[in-house]
Structure formats: structure tokens, C-alpha cells
Amino acid sequence: MPEDETELDVLGVFSHPDDAELSVAGTLLKLKSQGYRTGVLDVTRGEMGTRGTPEGRAEEAREAARVMGLDIRRNLGQPDGHVWPTEESRRAMVRVIRAHRPKVIFTPHWDDPHPDHANTCRLVREAARLASMRRYDEEAGQAAVQVPAVAHSIYSRLILPSFIVDVSDFVEEKMRAIRAHASQFYRADALEPETRISDKNFLNQIEWRMRYYGSLIGGAAGEAFYVREALNIDDPVALLTRPMNIYS
């Protein structure tokens, strides 16, 4: 089977097939519009979900990838509800990182209440480091890579953003990518059981959160990220004269 080795600038790695859309779709859309090559790796097929089937969810993920203009979308096939940084999952993640060589990875924060999200974060951080070690998984025949930068998508009020991306121009497209996962979200005619995210108000709350983060930078919508490492800034004047909100 020929392996897809499209080189990427940015790779979003999230646990379930709609997580990337809910978390970073605005930023992925913006980066795509700036000419970057973007991709998403879903760690599981979401087979534990109350609504939808793995096959239906894969179809929805393909449609959302088209809306987001992704260059690649892959699935790591780990068991939903049982994501762990095991040797097998680390090796699989390292192989994807080495195949696509992203410069930046977006992933959840380790302090996320969903165990799959927190473990996806751990898995990404470990694999990002291991992918740079020449002797790790040598038998796969892939070259080691530079350690990609990892930026964590955040929701908790307890984690202060390291930066916020202004996604004001991408709100409608982001919501369209989210709604491509039709089995998961509110539909008046849905016959499957209600869940937290299929509540009518859930998508409103996702949008309000974007509006809130946007307000912190004086914009209409934003997505917030946390970076564990110190940011190396070349031009503090250019950085600090971007629009801001002194009441943030």
C-alpha cells in the first residue's frame, strides 16, 4: 500500500472525528488561506459515540475535511475511550509525524477532562520527541525529523492563552465544518438519544467561546492556544503593536 507522505506545515491531532473542527477549524482555515499545507489526524474513529456509526462518522469527517480545505486527513485507529500512550500507539504516531513532517502540531491540553483528550496530548508530546531520535523505530525506514512545535488548544479558564488567533473571517466556515458531523449535533428530526453536544445550545456555546476569545484581542472571534515552551520573538515591536484589548 503506497503511504501518503504529503509534507505539511501544520497537523492537528485530536481524539475524535469532530474534535479538530470544534477546537481549531478557524485557525486551520486561516492558515490554509495563507498558503500553508494543513492536515488532521483523528486518533480514534469515535466508535464509542452515543450517536452515529464509525462508517457514517468517517464520511462526515471527509466532508468536514473538504470544507476546511485540508491536504490530508488520516485516522490512527486507536480504540475510542481507551487512548493511551502505549508503545504501539507511540510508534503509530511517530510514523505519521515522520511521514508528514509537520512544523507545528495542534493538540488538546493535558488538563482536559476527557481522558482520551488528555492522553492524546501525552501521546503527541512523547511522539513529537521520539520522532527526532534516529534510533527510535529504525525498522520502519523513515528519517528522523526536527521536533515539531506543539501548541495546545485550550478551553479551561484555568489555562491562560499563550496566544489567540484572530479567526473573525472564518466563523461561518468553521461552523459549516462542525455541522458536517451531522450525526453528532442538534437536528430537530434526530431519532438517536440526546447527548451533551447534541443539545441545541452546544453549538451556540462553541460560537460564544470563539467570540469571547476574539474579544480578548479586540476582534470578532478567536481561538486560544497554550505553548509550554518560551516563545522566541524576533520583533517585539511588530508583535506588541497588533490590535489588543487592554481589558483582557
Ligand SMILES: [Zn+2]
Ligand atoms: Zn473528543
